[in-house]
Amino acid sequence: MGKRIGNQTIQMDLKPSIEFTTSVVGPKEGAGPLSEYFDIILTDDTNGQDSFEKAESSMMNRAIVETISKAQLEDKEVNYIFGGDLLNQLTASHFAIRDIDIPFFGLYGACSTMTESLSLASLMVEAGFAVNAIATTSSHFSSSERQFRFPLEYGAQRKVTSQWTVTGSGAMLVSNKKTKGKPVVTFITTGKVKDYDITDVNNMGAAMVPAAVDTLKAHFEDTGKNPSDYDLIATGDLGSVGGDLMVKLMKEYGYDISKNYIDCGDQIFIKDNTVCAGGSGCGCSAVVDCGYIYKEMLKKKFKKVLLMSTGALMSTTSSLQGESIPGIAHAVALEME
Amino acid sequence: MGKRIGNQTIQMDLKPSIEFTTSVVGPKEGAGPLSEYFDIILTDDTNGQDSFEKAESSMMNRAIVETISKAQLEDKEVNYIFGGDLLNQLTASHFAIRDIDIPFFGLYGACSTMTESLSLASLMVEAGFAVNAIATTSSHFSSSERQFRFPLEYGAQRKVTSQWTVTGSGAMLVSNKKTKGKPVVTFITTGKVKDYDITDVNNMGAAMVPAAVDTLKAHFEDTGKNPSDYDLIATGDLGSVGGDLMVKLMKEYGYDISKNYIDCGDQIFIKDNTVCAGGSGCGCSAVVDCGYIYKEMLKKKFKKVLLMSTGALMSTTSSLQGESIPGIAHAVALEME
Numbered sequence: 001m002g003k004r005i006g007n008q009t010i011q012m013d014l015k016p017s018i019e020f021t022t023s024v025v026g027p028k029e030g031a032g033p034l035s036e037y038f039d040i041i042l043t044d045d046t047n048g049q050d051s052f053e054k055a056e057s058s059m060m061n062r063a064i065v066e067t068i069s070k071a072q073l074e075d076k077e078v079n080y081i082f083g084g085d086l087l088n089q090l091t092a093s094h095f096a097i098r099d100i101d102i103p104f105f106g107l108y109g110a111c112s113t114m115t116e117s118l119s120l121a122s123l124m125v126e127a128g129f130a131v132n133a134i135a136t137t138s139s140h141f142s143s144s145e146r147q148f149r150f151p152l153e154y155g156a157q158r159k160v161t162s163q164w165t166v167t168g169s170g171a172m173l174v175s176n177k178k179t180k181g182k183p184v185v186t187f188i189t190t191g192k193v194k195d196y197d198i199t200d201v202n203n204m205g206a207a208m209v210p211a212a213v214d215t216l217k218a219h220f221e222d223t224g225k226n227p228s229d230y231d232l233i234a235t236g237d238l239g240s241v242g243g244d245l246m247v248k249l250m251k252e253y254g255y256d257i258s259k260n261y262i263d264c265g266d267q268i269f270i271k272d273n274t275v276c277a278g279g280s281g282c283g284c285s286a287v288v289d290c291g292y293i294y295k296e297m298l299k300k301k302f303k304k305v306l307l308m309s310t311g312a313l314m315s316t317t318s319s320l321q322g323e324s325i326p327g328i329a330h331a332v333a334l335e336m337e
Numbered sequence: 338m339g340k341r342i343g344n345q346t347i348q349m350d351l352k353p354s355i356e357f358t359t360s361v362v363g364p365k366e367g368a369g370p371l372s373e374y375f376d377i378i379l380t381d382d383t384n385g386q387d388s389f390e391k392a393e394s395s396m397m398n399r400a401i402v403e404t405i406s407k408a409q410l411e412d413k414e415v416n417y418i419f420g421g422d423l424l425n426q427l428t429a430s431h432f433a434i435r436d437i438d439i440p441f442f443g444l445y446g447a448c449s450t451m452t453e454s455l456s457l458a459s460l461m462v463e464a465g466f467a468v469n470a471i472a473t474t475s476s477h478f479s480s481s482e483r484q485f486r487f488p489l490e491y492g493a494q495r496k497v498t499s500q501w502t503v504t505g506s507g508a509m510l511v512s513n514k515k516t517k518g519k520p521v522v523t524f525i526t527t528g529k530v531k532d533y534d535i536t537d538v539n540n541m542g543a544a545m546v547p548a549a550v551d552t553l554k555a556h557f558e559d560t561g562k563n564p565s566d567y568d569l570i571a572t573g574d575l576g577s578v579g580g581d582l583m584v585k586l587m588k589e590y591g592y593d594i595s596k597n598y599i600d601c602g603d604q605i606f607i608k609d610n611t612v613c614a615g616g617s618g619c620g621c622s623a624v625v626d627c628g629y630i631y632k633e634m635l636k637k638k639f640k641k642v643l644l645m646s647t648g649a650l651m652s653t654t655s656s657l658q659g660e661s662i663p664g665i666a667h668a669v670a671l672e673m674e
Contacts (some may be wrong), residue, residue, distance in 0.1 A: 001338075001465065007413060008440050010466050074409050076344060080527065088425040089652035090445045094530055098663045103345050103527035104454060106445045106665075108427045116442060120457070127464035128338065129347050147654070190417065190440035193431055292586075315426040317484070321388050323428075326435045328443075 001128045008189050008215070015184035016125035018260060018334070019132075019175045021290035022066040024059045026141070026167030029287065032269045037291035038168075039066065045142065045167050053087060053095075056140035056169070060085070060096035063171035063290075064136055071132070071173050075101040078173075079130035082117035084108045085138045086165075086282055087147060093139050102134070110311030111208075111237045112191070113137040114170065114286040115330040118307070121174040122185040122332065138169035139281030141273025148151075148201075148316060149184030156166025158273075161203040163280035164237045170286030172294075183297045183305075187223055187333035191215040193313065195326035201319050204312040205265075205277055210226055212238060212310045213249045219306065219331045220255060227257045231302040234293060235329070236285030236309030237265035238279035264309075265290035286310040303336045339463045343527050343559025345552070352521040353462035353590035355671070356469075356512045357407040358627035358650075359400045361477070363504030366616075366624065369606045374628035375505075376403065382479065382504050390424060390432075392479035393506070397422070397433035400508035401473055408469070408510050412438040415510075416467035419454040421445050422475045423502075424484060429475050439471070447648030448574045449528070450474040451507065451623040452667040455644070458511040459522040459669065468513055475506035475662075476618030485538075485653060493616055495610075498540040500576045500602060500617035507623030509631075520634045520642075524670035526556040530650065532663035537582045538656050541649040542602075542614055548648045548664030549575065550586045556643065556668045557592060568639040571630060572600035572666070573622030573646030576615035578616025622646040640673045 002012040023038045028314040030041030040062065060083070068078055081100070084107035085092035095103055109116040117135035124130040142152060144165040151155040178184065194245040212235050220226055227233065227250075238246055243263035250257045265278035288334045289307050296302050308331040314323065339349040360375045367378030384392040397420070405415055418433055418437070422429035422445035434441055446453040454472035461467040479489060481502040487493040515521065531548040549572050557563055564570065564587075580600035587594045601622045602615035626644050631632065633639050645668040653662065 004466060004468075006417065053654060053658065079341065084427075084445065086655065087652065089423075089447065089650065091650070091652045091655045094650040094663050094665075095655070095660065098530045098532040101529060103531050104665065105457065108421065108443045109446045110426065120442065123464065123466060124460070127460065127466070129341060129460060129464070131341075188605065190442065192438060193435045193441050195435040313426065313431040315424065315428045317390060317425065318428045318432070321390065323432065326431050328431075328441065334508070 003023055005336050008218045009222035010188045012186055014125050014126050015178055015186055016122050016174050017033045017178045017182040017184045018172050019177055019179055019182055020067050020070040020173045021294045022063045022171050023287040024063045024169045025287050029166055029168055029268055034268055034292045037295050038287060052140050052142035056092040056138050056143050057095040059169040060092060060136060060138040063169040064100060064134055067171040067173050074131060078102050078134055080105060080124060081134040082107055082120045086144055095207040109328055110313050111280055111282050112309040112311030112330050113282045114289055115307050115309040115332045118172060119188045119190060122188060122241045125174050125176050133174050134171055135174060136171040137282040137286045139283035141165045141167045141254045141337050144281060151212050158194035159202040160276055160277050161241050162276040163204060164275040165281035166268060166279045166284040168283035168287040170290035170327045172290060178270050183334040183336055186331060186335045189215055189219040189222060189331040191329045193328050197326055199324050202289045205239040206245060207312045207325040208238055208310040208327040209242050209245045209249060212246055212308060212329040215308060215329040217253055227255050230260055230306050232255055233261045233306045235244050235263045237280040238263045238310055239265045241277045297336055300336055305334045307332045343553045343570060343614055346559035347525045349523055351463050352523055352662050353459050353511050353513055354519040354521045355509050356514055356516060356519055357404050357510045358631045359403040360507045360624040360628040361396045362624050366503055366505055366605055371605055371629045374632050375624060381610040384541040389477050389479035391405060393429040393433040393475050393480050396506040397475040397578060400506040401437060401471055402674055404508040404510050410469060415439050415469045415471055416460060417442060418435045418471040419457045420446055420473040421450045423481055427539040435519040446665055447650050447667050448617055448619050449646040449648030449667050450619045451626055452644050452669045455509060455669050456525045456667050459525060462511050462513050470511050471508055472511060473508040474619040474623045476502050476620035478502045478504045481618060495613050497613055498578050499613040500541060501612040502606060502618035503616045503621040503636060505620035505624040507627035520671040520673055522669060523672045524560055526552055526559060528552040528666045530663045530665050532661055534661045536661050542576040543582060544578050544649045544662035545575055545647040545664040546582045546586060548593060549583055549645060549666040551647060552592055552666040552668050564592050567641045567643050569642045570594055570598045571599045571644055575600045575647055576602045578614045592618035634673055637673055642671045644669045
């Protein structure tokens, strides 16, 4: 049975496996450098629905249904879904799963939701409370722009530090089955809300870095590990600006992550003046983790990986009221045994 | 160690205790029939803050800090906070805990969040992943009206089925300490998202009833219990309209809950033409559970209680797009040993 080590970490003993994953992405993501790793690439970012919000729900529904189907399970054999998204009141998730007959825990950690859901799904399986659990999340560029920023038709100018919300959804099936050749979950480090008084909503990467640094430091301190113990350390969506800052700040604390660090948001798109500093959104780390990283783990290119999705915790109301942007990051360590 | 029974339920073995609770309410709730049970009654619903959103955060912060202080614990002795609220992107919770040095899992289950957070906090303690964990949630009448409905100044007319969002926050400390004379958690039944095509946002009680019925039936089927095994079955915020429907529907399924059933939203206010069908919001079941029910359990008026907060899972965008209102309900059974 898993146990607490240090202040923020659970060391797994059973070590649940990630049996299957599914990634569903939009056309722009599907045309990016990680194209070959995605399971389903939409040709139309509305996915045949009559709103971007419904499109987002349909992507998450497909990611979940496809994952359960790959595992040849029925709904009743999956004990929980842990999931969430960026839309107000998690409507993308709720409408995605209303026809799926599985108990649901709704989560909100902004773009940290993939590792938040993976943490809780893994802990429930580790404890024996679940045999199989789904961890999922989604985001959609156009539903996010409408909700958080401006109508697309307005054509607002973007800053060099702006990021482009990923249209995509990922789902993982965490299980006590532990099929040989599948990655297992070894450590869960849960993050705290960190607020360093950053108020620029066009530089969310920088707003999330202090939380990512805090969680990564806690992970190393709790486990006694150091950066070279991992083949890959992958933050969720700090983008190129936040990613550079992450490496610099970790160095100041005595950890050199420059050799094995990537940011999912920095990898997913072809760089141009639309995506600016890179990808963001819950869907960003979801599809890069479920696609590129998971599939390269199966091939043993990466044997030890630390996933750390990162969330910027503001709303349009909090920003209008002059509040700063707190951040949070949750880390999950995976290993090919 | 706790184990799965039936399809949706965990039967606890350790049975974590609820060591302390704190309820903070606004003036209207403080003038209601449950007045004597609340720990802190604000004299001003802005709590001295310059926005209703900041007021809500300050209430939740106070509920958490007060609960930890009652237990004479330091932040580092509390392993997790599970919490959420109704505001977009959970800003009430994030700003409430940004100065509290405890790992955080953000949850969204609309008004079901009190039993969602209590479920996960209890499961983490049961599994030994936490020694102490906080479960918390909040809502605020004026921040909710601004976000979900109309500006207060507009003076929109209310329907007889309308409910009044409770201004309040509750926090519970779940612990493996099991001090004699404190209630323990015995069963956790996790709900599914249920959508029965109800679209009237002024009748959320009715929208949530199918989910509440589904979870309560699952609880009885999984545990082999029946209504008479409980002194009290308390839904979160179905109000008087939804509560009546709940009793009727359960009867159709062969369960008579008429003798020991209450709805928190039906209890908290003096009935008048402002509150109409009763209270709602995450804060409703939070303060009634943390105040009235918990305190009457300590006095052994109630020895076996089933708490079941209920959530209506719509957003303003989903309603404008013509979507129906799915619901969800999570049940937690408590017992005085």
